[in-house]
Amino acid sequence: VEFRDLEIAVVGARGAVGSELLALLASRGVAATRVRALGRAASAGQRVPFGAQQLELRPADTAQLSGAQLVFLAAGAEAARELAPMALDLGARVIDASSAFREDPQVPLVLPEVNGGRLRTSRSRLVASPNCTTTLAVLATDPLRRAFGLRRMVLASYQAVSGAGRRAMDELRRQTAEALAGRTTAPQVFAEPCAFNLFSHDSAVDPHSGQNLEEQKLARESARLWGDGETAIAATCVRVPVLRVHCLALQLELVRPASEEEVRAALDGAPGLAWADDRELNRFPTPARAEGRREVLIGRLRPDPSLGRERDGRGRGFGLFVAGDQLLKGAALNCLQIAECW
Ligand SMILES: NC(=O)c1ccc[n+]([C@@H]2O[C@H](COP(=O)([O-])OP(=O)(O)OC[C@H]3O[C@@H](n4cnc5c(N)ncnc54)[C@H](OP(=O)(O)O)[C@@H]3O)[C@@H](O)[C@H]2O)c1
Numbered sequence: 534v535e536f537r538d539l540e541i542a543v544v545g546a547r548g549a550v551g552s553e554l555l556a557l558l559a560s561r562g563v564a565a566t567r568v569r570a571l572g573r574a575a576s577a578g579q580r581v582p583f584g585a586q587q588l589e590l591r592p593a594d595t596a597q598l599s600g601a602q603l604v605f606l607a608a609g610a611e612a613a614r615e616l617a618p619m620a621l622d623l624g625a626r627v628i629d630a631s632s633a634f635r636e637d638p639q640v641p642l643v644l645p646e647v648n649g650g651r652l653r654t655s656r657s658r659l660v661a662s663p664n665c666t667t668t669l670a671v672l673a674t675d676p677l678r679r680a681f682g683l684r685r686m687v688l689a690s691y692q693a694v695s696g697a698g699r700r701a702m703d704e705l706r707r708q709t710a711e712a713l714a715g716r717t718t719a720p721q722v723f724a725e726p727c728a729f730n731l732f733s734h735d736s737a738v739d740p741h742s743g744q745n746l747e748e749q750k751l752a753r754e755s756a757r758l759w760g761d762g763e764t765a766i767a768a769t770c771v772r773v774p775v776l777r778v779h780c781l782a783l784q785l786e787l788v789r790p791a792s793e794e795e796v797r798a799a800l801d802g803a804p805g806l807a808w809a810d811d812r813e814l815n816r817f818p819t820p821a822r823a824e825g826r827r828e829v830l831i832g833r834l835r836p837d838p839s840l841g842r843e844r845d846g847r848g849r850g851f852g853l854f855v856a857g858d859q860l861l862k863g864a865a866l867n868c869l870q871i872a873e874c875w
Contacts, residue, residue, distance in 0.1 A: 536563065544605065554868060557865055572593060603872060604628070606620075611633075665864055666859070669859065682789055687784040688767070690779060691775070701727070733770070784851075805828060835852050835854070
């Protein structure tokens with residue numbers, strides 16, 4: 534089956550991820566007549582861009598989902614719990630960007646470069662796409678894990694506001710303009726001001742572990758993607774005043790010692806990754822460089838001086854900086870790649 538011959542529905546088509554999905558489908562040559570842009574009934578009738586064309590938004594209901602062969606859900610976990618069973622009953626294959634099914638053992642959680650084989654072994658017609666921070670961290674470290682084993686990953690994230698959706702992007706733009714005009718407005722999407730500020734991730738904090746939900750997802754979903762508990766993970770997830778692209782500072786501890794050259798060679802040409810790593814010019818991955826790019830940028834590869842070296846110069850500790858457009862590889866592009874692999 535050719536991708537472009539399918540009847541496709543995108544639920545959440547007005548949203549941050551849904552609008553990227555429509556743009557990707559249009560760029561793949563899918564005809565507008567084969568795509569249904571669906572959303573909340575309250576938004577029906579609005580027009581959403583599809584390449585150079587526009588589609589009319591329709592309500593995500595049984596009538597609009599029937600006949601769709603492939604349904605992308607980018608409408609949040611609550612909507613996914615309601616709409617995924619509906620679309621499956623109507624015979625569609627469903628790819629969900631939300632957290633609703635990521636921990637459901639019946640539903641494969643797929644990052645194609647890492648565990649795309651799950652699509653062949655599972656009979657499920659529903660597939661979940663991982664959390665965006667998890668996707669970037671696992672994609673950037675999987676080649677090292679395969680080559681040397683990965684014992685430990687300590688991570689600090691610098692997450693764009695668009696991770697919280699289209700309204701959060703509007704909030705950053707509005708607050709920035711207000712602040713520059715000397716005014717302050719009360720936050721609506723986040724509990725803290727996002728312009729000229731940063732704050733610990735806005736997901737709920739578990740009172741026992743002290744970890745917020747984003748940090749917990751990272752550990753749980755990485756373990757599912759890798760299929761074992763080899764890698765211990767500790768994370769600090771932070772929201773920064775950037776519209777799109779999440780950055781990650783990673784400190785990695787390998788199982789087997791390696792030289793910096795060996796680590797570099799393992800990452801070279803790995804699928805989905807591109808270097809931005811120029812020590813001389815001090816040029817490394819940034820949101821501005823990664824925005825709109827399908828590859829996740831990696832750089833600042835360096836030995837971790839807090840972990841010892843062997844006599845031959847090899848060591849287990851390395852630092853790495855990552856910047857990835859989380860609306861693309863962290864969500865819309867990964868969903869599309871799942872569909873293509875499938
Ligand atoms: N943003 C990211 O970086 C990212 C990364 C990975 C995964 N995800 C996941 O992707 C999903 C979408 O995120 P987003 O950032 O695109 O959010 P968003 O910008 O808020 O968009 C969500 C869209 O879903 C629509 N919607 C909400 N409830 C619906 C329902 N019951 N039926 C039909 N449509 C409904 C909304 O319609 P209205 O426009 O009418 O409100 C909105 O357009 C979330 O589950 C999120 O966790 C997001």
